[in-house]
Amino acid sequence: MTALSGEFPADQLSRLIPSQAYAEKVITQLKAEKLLRIHYRDKLRGYRLTKKSKEMLLQDNAARFTFYLTGNTETNQVRSELTRRLRLHQKAEVYITLHHAGIPIYPDAKPVLFSSKHPVSSVSMQSFPLFYSSREIKQLGADTTKIKNSRSMGVLLAEKYIYVLYNTGSSLLKWEYRTEIRVNAFLQYYLRGNPYPQPPEVRAIMLGRDMGTALRLLTSTGGYKKSLFMLDTCLLSSVFFCITSQTAVMPVVSTSTFCLDFLR
Numbered sequence: 001m002t003a004l005s006g007e008f009p010a011d012q013l014s015r016l017i018p019s020q021a022y023a024e025k026v027i028t029q030l031k032a033e034k035l036l037r038i039h040y041r042d043k044l045r046g047y048r049l050t051k052k053s054k055e056m057l058l059q060d061n062a063a064r065f066t067f068y069l070t071g072n073t074e075t076n077q078v079r080s081e082l083t084r085r086l087r088l089h090q091k092a093e094v095y096i097t098l099h100h101a102g103i104p105i106y107p108d109a110k111p112v113l114f115s116s117k118h119p120v121s122s123v124s125m126q127s128f129p130l131f132y133s134s135r136e137i138k139q140l141g142a143d144t145t146k147i148k149n150s151r152s153m154g155v156l157l158a159e160k161y162i163y164v165l166y167n168t169g170s171s172l173l174k175w176e177y178r179t180e181i182r183v184n185a186f187l188q189y190y191l192r193g194n195p196y197p198q199p200p201e202v203r204a205i206m207l208g209r210d211m212g213t214a215l216r217l218l219t220s221t222g223g224y225k226k227s228l229f230m231l232d233t234c235l236l237s238s239v240f241f242c243i244t245s246q247t248a249v250m251p252v253v254s255t256s257t258f259c260l261d262f263l264r
Contacts, residue, residue: 001095001096002049002092003054003065003069004095004106005091005092005095006068006074006075006078007039007048007092008089008092009089010046012093013027027047030053034053035050035052036048036053037050042082044082046089054069054076063107063108064109067107073135074135090169090207093167093207094153097207104131105131105133110130113130113194113195114132114136114138114190116140122195124195125195125196128195129156130156131155132154132155134152134154137155150179150180150183152164153167153207155187156205162187162191162202163203163205163241164187164205165204165205165207166205166206167206167208168206168208168217169208169213170208171213172216172217172228172229173206173228174228175227175228176227184202187200187202188200188202204241205243206241206242207244208242208243208244209244211244214242214244218231
């Protein structure tokens with residue numbers, strides 16, 4: 001999870017390892033072996049991989065980790081700015097939710113669908129659900145220029161619908177209406193024919209820290225400059241799902257069950 005997100009949020013560790021005692025033991029051992037380090041700044045604590053652990057993962061499974069741990073990427077060269085780190089933490093929250101729902105998140109565990117460098121696979125709908133991160137989609141290059149400012153974390157492909165995933169965290173998400181509409185149009189155009197025979201219907205899933213955040217989303221008027229999320233201008237607002245990423249409100253098991261239920 002740390003490799004995929006770049007920096008794993010310390011407050012989400014209980015969702016990955018439910019036993020606090022065991023979690024502390026694992027972290028202590030990884031730190032002692034110089035495979036993991038803690039980064040604390042701006043009152044935000046996270047775990048990052050060391051050079052040693054990156055080399056180990058690349059040697060063990062290059063097909064899985066090269067995309068994340070090489071080059072000048074946000075997951076390999078992690079920046080210290082608070083906004084960048086928060087987005088990495090939010091990505092980790094999304095990955096944990098998908099992982100517990102049994103949805104493939106690693107590149108080598110799913111067909112190549114968004115790429116300008118490698119042949120695109122013919123995707124069978126029997127392999128659904130499948131998740132592709134926003135960075136994986138942007139591998140298409142110029143074709144995604146108009147949606148590069150989207151706040152989405154990626155897309156979840158299901159038999160009946162495509163779900164665009166967002167994570168608002170504990171505050172209202174910055175929102176560019178025109179960009180998110182372009183995301184809708186791009187997905188319908190690009191995925192028609194493979195894997196969907198007709199232009200698929202696009203829906204959305206919003207993750208947030210707790211149900212208080214969900215209430216703020218429902219009642220938001222967009223802020224003073226109308227630059228924040230507002231329900232009446234969102235992507236297909238009539239079909240919008242909210243999922244909390246805080247286990248005290250919705251346990252991992254029920255979150256995963258909820259995901260699978262509506263995906264079916």
